[in-house]
Amino acid sequence: MTADLKGKAALVTGSGKKAGIGYGIVRKLAECGVNVIIADLVGKETRQNEPLANNMAEMTHLAKDLEKAFKIKAIPVELDVTLQGSITKMVDEVQKQFGRIHILCNNAGTVFGVPNAIHTYDQDAWMKTIDVNLHGVFRVSKAIVPLMTDSGGCIINVASRAAKVPPLFNGAYAVAKAGVVMLTKVMAKELAGAGIRVNAICPGVIQTDFTDWRFKLEADILDSTVEEREAEMLKSIPMGRLGTTAEAADLVAFLASDQSSYITGQAINISGGQLMEI
Ligand code: NAI
Numbered sequence: 001m002t003a004d005l006k007g008k009a010a011l012v013t014g015s016g017k018k019a020g021i022g023y024g025i026v027r028k029l030a031e032c033g034v035n036v037i038i039a040d041l042v043g044k045e046t047r048q049n050e051p052l053a054n055n056m057a058e059m060t061h062l063a064k065d066l067e068k069a070f071k072i073k074a075i076p077v078e079l080d081v082t083l084q085g086s087i088t089k090m091v092d093e094v095q096k097q098f099g100r101i102h103i104l105c106n107n108a109g110t111v112f113g114v115p116n117a118i119h120t121y122d123q124d125a126w127m128k129t130i131d132v133n134l135h136g137v138f139r140v141s142k143a144i145v146p147l148m149t150d151s152g153g154c155i156i157n158v159a160s161r162a163a164k165v166p167p168l169f170n171g172a173y174a175v176a177k178a179g180v181v182m183l184t185k186v187m188a189k190e191l192a193g194a195g196i197r198v199n200a201i202c203p204g205v206i207q208t209d210f211t212d213w214r215f216k217l218e219a220d221i222l223d224s225t226v227e228e229r230e231a232e233m234l235k236s237i238p239m240g241r242l243g244t245t246a247e248a249a250d251l252v253a254f255l256a257s258d259q260s261s262y263i264t265g266q267a268i269n270i271s272g273g274q275l276m277e278i
Helices: 021-031 056-070 084-098 122-147 171-194 207-221 226-235 245-256
Strands: 009-013 035-039 073-078 103-106 151-158 195-204 267-270
Touching: 009 021, 009 084, 009 122, 009 267, 021 035, 021 056, 021 245, 035 056, 035 084, 035 226, 056 073, 073 084, 084 122, 103 122, 103 245, 122 151, 122 171, 151 207, 151 245, 171 195, 171 267, 207 226, 245 267
Parallel strands: 009 035, 009 103, 035 073, 103 151, 151 195, 195 267
Antiparallel strands: none
16 A cells, blocks of 8 residues: 555654654664664653663664564654754764655654643743654755655644643743644645645554653543543543554654545544544
8 A cells, every 4th residue: 555655764853762653763664675773862851750771782672673574764863842952963873874854754743731721830840852753844844845856745743632622731842833833734835846745643542651751641630540530531432442652653654645635734532533634
């Protein structure tokens, strides 16, 4: 189904954690024969109240495993999407390794400063959340599009259900993800002439560390348990289960492939029916 992907080169941001959606995406693309850049924060705080995550040794190990399993090239690269210097360094490495990029997936995302209503939200946490989730997509896209323009490409931005349905006390994340959806549409219009399609995916709840962290936070606030929070969440999902990283990755591979050749500027829900729109 995705045979046209073989031999292409992809960059996926926030893809250095084995349990995350980003790694699921690089793994799926590698399985389709794509050479991949695994780009992620190294040794920094990835989320509010999280221990420092990702180290280069682990990312190198993930890359080597993919090379062995799928006979492709996989390169681990340190990347902080909030720092222009880090992006420039990463682009130099991409150019050195692959020359050009066919597929960019802006997946890096995070949350700081929750739970808080707008009037109690810490300003630095608000700015940082929007900087990673929204401005990070702008910065990385701006840097990578020049590596695509010769013969086109695909950009897939990972937004969220929160872009479309306002969550409680998580305003910066929701506003940033809504911004990602509009940025997707703006880029799709601007880049169509250059043969670059741009789409977003809007996951509902996908089982990752992020989800575990979220259920724990909710349980602490509501004096409940993680199991109770998950059970409550499942009631709102018609399919009655959380999504998997592999399911999110399948959608990204579809949007990166010629199978979706007439689709651009869309924000596609993947939520087990939790989000339905006309
Ligand atoms: P995760 O926390 O496992 O992965 C996020 C990745 O982004 C991490 O590898 C982290 O190191 C990276 N990251 C954070 N700040 C960064 C920065 N400044 N520069 C570069 N990388 C950075 O979470 P998960 O669940 O895999 O999320 C992936 C994407 O999917 C995120 O954009 C998230 O907002 C989105 N999403 C996830 C949902 C879920 O239910 N898991 C639901 C809706 C959206």
